[in-house]
Amino acid sequence: MASSILIKNEARLGLKMVAPAIGIIGLLVIYPILFNIYLSFFDVQLNGTKTFVGLDNYSDLLGNPRYYHSIGVSVIYLLGTVIGTTVLGLAAAVLMNQEFHFRNIARGLILLPYFAPVISVVFGWQFIFDPVNGIYNHVVVDVLHLTDTRENLIGNPDSALFVVILFDIWKHFPIAYLLLLAKLQSVPKDLYEAAAIDGQNAWGRFWHVTLPELKFVIATVVLLRIIWNLNRFEDVYLLAPNVETLPIFTYYQAFAGIVDQGGAAAISVIQLLVLVGLIWLYVRKVLKW
Amino acid sequence: MSSVILRNVNKSYGNLPIVKNLNLEVKDGEFVVLVGPSGCGKSTTLRMVAGLEDITQGDIQIGDRAINDLPPHKRNIAMVFQNYALYPHMSVRENIVFGLKKSGADAQTIKRKLADVSEMLKLDDYLDRKPADLSGGQRQRVAMGRALARDADVYLFDEPLSNLDAKLRHHMRTEIARIQHQYNMTAIYVTHDQIEAMTLGDRVVVMRDGVVEQVGTPMEIYLQPTNTFVATFIGSPAMNLFEAKIEGEDLVFDKYRIPASKIANVDMHNLASHETVLVGIRPDFFEDSALSLKRSPSDNLFEFNDIEVDLVENLGFDKEIMFKLGGEDAKARLDLRSHVQRQENISLSVDLNRVLLFDTSPQGMLINAGEV
Ligand SMILES: Nc1ncnc2c1ncn2[C@@H]1O[C@H](COP(=O)(O)OP(=O)(O)OP(=O)(O)O)[C@@H](O)[C@H]1O
Ligand SMILES: [Mg+2]
Numbered sequence: 001m002a003s004s005i006l007i008k009n010e011a012r013l014g015l016k017m018v019a020p021a022i023g024i025i026g027l028l029v030i031y032p033i034l035f036n037i038y039l040s041f042f043d044v045q046l047n048g049t050k051t052f053v054g055l056d057n058y059s060d061l062l063g064n065p066r067y068y069h070s071i072g073v074s075v076i077y078l079l080g081t082v083i084g085t086t087v088l089g090l091a092a093a094v095l096m097n098q099e100f101h102f103r104n105i106a107r108g109l110i111l112l113p114y115f116a117p118v119i120s121v122v123f124g125w126q127f128i129f130d131p132v133n134g135i136y137n138h139v140v141v142d143v144l145h146l147t148d149t150r151e152n153l154i155g156n157p158d159s160a161l162f163v164v165i166l167f168d169i170w171k172h173f174p175i176a177y178l179l180l181l182a183k184l185q186s187v188p189k190d191l192y193e194a195a196a197i198d199g200q201n202a203w204g205r206f207w208h209v210t211l212p213e214l215k216f217v218i219a220t221v222v223l224l225r226i227i228w229n230l231n232r233f234e235d236v237y238l239l240a241p242n243v244e245t246l247p248i249f250t251y252y253q254a255f256a257g258i259v260d261q262g263g264a265a266a267i268s269v270i271q272l273l274v275l276v277g278l279i280w281l282y283v284r285k286v287l288k289w
Numbered sequence: 290m291s292s293v294i295l296r297n298v299n300k301s302y303g304n305l306p307i308v309k310n311l312n313l314e315v316k317d318g319e320f321v322v323l324v325g326p327s328g329c330g331k332s333t334t335l336r337m338v339a340g341l342e343d344i345t346q347g348d349i350q351i352g353d354r355a356i357n358d359l360p361p362h363k364r365n366i367a368m369v370f371q372n373y374a375l376y377p378h379m380s381v382r383e384n385i386v387f388g389l390k391k392s393g394a395d396a397q398t399i400k401r402k403l404a405d406v407s408e409m410l411k412l413d414d415y416l417d418r419k420p421a422d423l424s425g426g427q428r429q430r431v432a433m434g435r436a437l438a439r440d441a442d443v444y445l446f447d448e449p450l451s452n453l454d455a456k457l458r459h460h461m462r463t464e465i466a467r468i469q470h471q472y473n474m475t476a477i478y479v480t481h482d483q484i485e486a487m488t489l490g491d492r493v494v495v496m497r498d499g500v501v502e503q504v505g506t507p508m509e510i511y512l513q514p515t516n517t518f519v520a521t522f523i524g525s526p527a528m529n530l531f532e533a534k535i536e537g538e539d540l541v542f543d544k545y546r547i548p549a550s551k552i553a554n555v556d557m558h559n560l561a562s563h564e565t566v567l568v569g570i571r572p573d574f575f576e577d578s579a580l581s582l583k584r585s586p587s588d589n590l591f592e593f594n595d596i597e598v599d600l601v602e603n604l605g606f607d608k609e610i611m612f613k614l615g616g617e618d619a620k621a622r623l624d625l626r627s628h629v630q631r632q633e634n635i636s637l638s639v640d641l642n643r644v645l646l647f648d649t650s651p652q653g654m655l656i657n658a659g660e661v
Contacts, residue, residue: 190374193341196361197368198388198435204362208387212378 033272039265046259057266070249077165077245082225084169086218089176097184114174122238125167129153160240167239168229176221183217219287230275246271291352291442291475292317293338298347300333307333308499318473322480322490330499331479332371335445338477339366351442367441369449373432375420382416385434392440406434409464425452437468444476450485465489483525495519517653520569520645526609529619531568535560540568543615547591553642554659567653569645575621577629578636594636601631
């Protein structure tokens with residue numbers, strides 16, 4: 001068949017074009033991963049001396065309650081941020097797909113949080129939740145009189161987790177919005193018309209036309225967000241270093257207090273395995289790609 | 290079922306008027322066919338009835354309620370879109386029953402309707418496919434099925450058979466006619482197909498540039514077109530028009546003198562107020578004089594002698610010939626038994642009861658209007 005010949009030709013050309021990239025990626029990605037696996041079987045001293053310890057790093061880790069705690073924190077963080085950015089991004093995309101004045105300006109403005117450098121916006125957020133001068137406590141305590149006590153939301157690790165989630169949603173929903181809007185604009189208008197004729201109101205049209213049309217983009221957004229946020233470090237660490245997600249725990253393990261590079265390597269090996277497994281499951285079972 | 294009334298309906302995009310002062314009453318159970326050249330506003334009119342376009346000015350009423358401000362999902366209308374608009378993520382089956390389900394039909398009804406529709410539209414083998422895996426004609430049938438499965442007050446069809454082959458089109462046409470008679474559906478049906486317009490319509494609406502030129506039964510439109518636009522738009526090949534001078538009681542063009550008094554419905558007094566008229570003769574109304582078919586003394590025939598044939602096209606069941614009359618190109622459709630040859634001199638006869646006269650104003654209005 002002509003089409004399958006074409007597809008084969010394209011595949012061959014594609015292979016030639018990506019070959020150099022595969023080489024570079026191999027060096028930059030595969031080597032560190034392999035080295036990491038290697039390290040995870042050693043006790044590494046600051047001066048560089050390594051002692052082979054077998055699976056000790058792994059058994060230490062699995063016996064460490066802080067490790068399980070950080071897994072729990074990461075799960076909440078992932079659930080909150082992935083759902084939050086996707087839903088908010090979807091809402092923004094649907095809104096920005098309507099016709100209104102200054103739509104183009106609004107479309108651009110929404111992207112701002114995504115462009116803003118983490119380091120500068122983090123301080124803004126810390127200021128918002130400052131227990132003494134922050135606007136959050138001012139509004140909650142002085143204006144709305146919801147409580148009498150000023151809270152240090154970021155100081156307390158439990159509430160800080162939610163501030164961190166909120167921050168991530170605010171900072172990263174624009175990327176979800178951007179991807180979803182691009183797809184939304186290509187949904188044929190007549191599908192909405194047909195659904196309206198078939199008796200569907202706005203909500204029904206969203207449910208039966210918009211969502212099915214966006215299905216794969218939503219799935220892609222979710223996948224990307226999971227991958228990015230499982231490894232997210234700087235946003236969390238800069239805003240609330242007391243929120244111990246997996247990457248933060250790994251960092252403390254490797255570079256703070258008792259330096260334990262071998263232990264940290266073990267964490268990342270486990271994390272890599274989990275991530276690969278998760279993505280495989282998601283792609284095969286959820287997306288059915 | 291419900292009637293549909295459009296009162297002084299106008300539609301503009303910006304300053305550009307698209308539909309101008311349209312008035313139309315579709316009675317309960319009536320099948321109205323909308324025809325007109327491409328871009329004349331047929332789809333726009335349907336879409337206003339459906340609620341997909343807002344009305345710039347005027348009123349639309351379905352049954353006895355005004356629906357100007359009623360959103361489409363509350364109008365209980367079924368529609369076949371010109372470009373199908375099937376739901377790509379749903380199977381053919383799901384596409385067909387989607388609206389039916391929404392309307393709250395029970396499982397039994399849904400099953401029965403699906404079976405009816407898929408049998409009628411010959412879709413049985415495709416029910417589990419997605420629209421992307423269908424041919425254009427198959428998609429069009431699904432779109433049709435989606436509308437026919439519904440139990441709507443009004444059915445709107447936008448060229449629903451345009452993509453089917455001749456045989457399937459004929460089958461569907463008769464099916465539509467059958468359903469129409471069985472369920473008495475109120476329908477507005479847009480088509481470019483003359484045969485569909487003539488056979489399906491209780492009444493035909495001819496539009497041009499957003500204006501209704503004529504509304505009438507198919508026979509009225511065919512035999513008594515109100516102006517030259519309708520006369521030449523309906524009927525294929527188009528009606529021949531010859532400009533003739535009025536000399537006393539005769540219409541004169543080329544070497545022919547037609548006694549005006551023998552043409553049906555001519556008011557001689559009125560005719561005298563014109564200097565020239567357009568004589569309209571449908572190609573179908575010419576006969577090969579050599580055949581002398583069905584001729585009797587009471588026939589009101591006029592002979593065009595000495596006509597040179599430019600071209601003969603055999604269509605199987607009849608033949609079309611082209612010739613010159615008064616310097617104009619003209620066409621006639623002759624009986625299969627005619628033996629006319631190219632470049633032969635023949636004479637053609639015309640039943641004067643079928644000859645139409647139009648004035649020479651830009652509108653070209655019919656002069657000899659009468660009973661059909
Ligand atoms: N959104 C729009 N803005 C401006 N003009 C439009 C718009 N939609 C349609 N038109 C114009 O309105 C006119 C009528 O269009 P419509 O689709 O009703 O034609 P139609 O009679 O259905 O033609 P066809 O037989 O080709 O389907 C056309 O001239 C078209 O260019
Ligand atoms: Mg159209």
